[in-house]
Amino acid sequence: MNLPEADPMRDRIDTTTAHPARRYNYWLGGKDNFAADRESADRIAAAWPSAPIAARENRRFLRRATTYLAREAGIRQFLDIGTGLPTANNTHEVAQAIAPETRVVYVDNDPMVMAHARALLTSAPEGRTAYLEADLREPETILTHPDLLATLDLSRPIGLMLVAVLHFIPGPGAAAPIVARLLDALPTGSYLVATNATKDFLSEPVAAVYDRMLATGQTDIWPRTRAEFAALLRDLDVVEPGVVPVNEWRAESEEAPRPASADVSVYGAVARLP
Template sequence: MTSSQAARDIDTSRPHSARMYDYYLGGKDHFEVDKQAAEQVAEVYPAIFVCARENRAFMHRATRVLAREHGIRQWLDIGTGIPTEPNLHQVAQSVVPDARVVYADNDPLVLKYAERLMRSTREGRTAYIEADVNDAGALLNAPELAEVLDLGRPVALSLNALLHFVTDAQDPYGIVRRLLDVLPSGSALAVSHCTPDFDPPTWQKITDIYTSAGTPVQFRSQKDVARFFDGLELLDPGVTVGHRWRPDMAEAGSATPEAPTNAEVSLWTGVGIKP
């Protein structure tokens, strides 16, 4: 499918989770229907904008830590969403210019913007594949993936703000296990996942908004998010609220009143290494 075909296939009659996320981040790649649904969420959870920003910030920090401290040079980012700069490959290549990144998503909307994902350094490589996380075999066997990633060497599997869109009926733990099984020792898993732990009534309302818009969601507890890391060596500080995972010095030095609360962020995050 070409980007022009993708543009024709975009459904603007109902809200879309990726375009709603773009709205939360202050982007421009959304429509009125997405804005209306996003503002419904913001009405019950005004900190959704904080949550979205902290999710991006976690991805940046996790990528830098894996590149600097664990020798990771390859990433597989599934559930890419609408590109927002800096993209994962730009963060990775700012640390290691030869980093290789494959983005995967099954949404024609993302394909429309895929050229943004291909602006690699001369030393590195990037690719975009149209694939569904529910079909791990097809995703891992995509020729575009084999052209960029060497699955005989460590790969960071990046699943940011994806797994709460995979309900238990879709076997999210089995999906993650199948993806990790083909990756060698030294590979990594980075996950961010929205949670109802700090305010269950509000997150039930958010669940209802997404479900009524045609997007089933399942927000999970810390214990349930931690299950994704079974068999891995969790990096400190373990599965923790997004803004508390390896905060940058500037963030760590922020005045306490300005720091977001756990309830505002409502995002469990973690990074694990495959032994």
């Protein structure tokens, strides 16, 4: 694979350790990944064969949710944390196709993601995009970053996108304070778009294998039950159809046949800050 030559971040990219963004890219059929990413992805897929299906459906959910926020909710600002490597239907592309003046801040902790994003994700002339190398686990760093403050107006509604990133915050209740801090910085009328992997649809044998992988560090994807995921949306107005598998969220226009929820095993939701 090729990295942008002019970006100094390329020298900081660790190709020997798997990274979620590059593993996700591999599952989506991309080429921006290394042997360590592919080996990690294949180990997870061996225990959870539908992982590539889940990645694709998660991406389709992102497109539909962004379309809803831009077209129906009138959102013109987005904060996309854990953006991943550029592929089709990135948040700003979907939103700016509807409202070219939309502004988007992308955040990821992988320098390779940031190198590619700066090189490939070009905003519409009427809008603006910015790219922050930061970690979801440090929300204060994100919220006070000069580039974010120069791009987004925190007094106006924002679409907070936490898609395929919360399940990298391990532990019961561990994601809740992070989500709460981010939402505390946003005004009424903002939206949260979130997804999280789950074991709710897995058979007992498959779930047991996955538990062993978690215990031995072979996977870093922390699954949450529907109740645990829904708790992250507490005090928000959840948009219909509520907390559902991502393949079911307003997917009427998707091409058939559709995958079964057991083959996706990712919950998704869109909720408004009252």
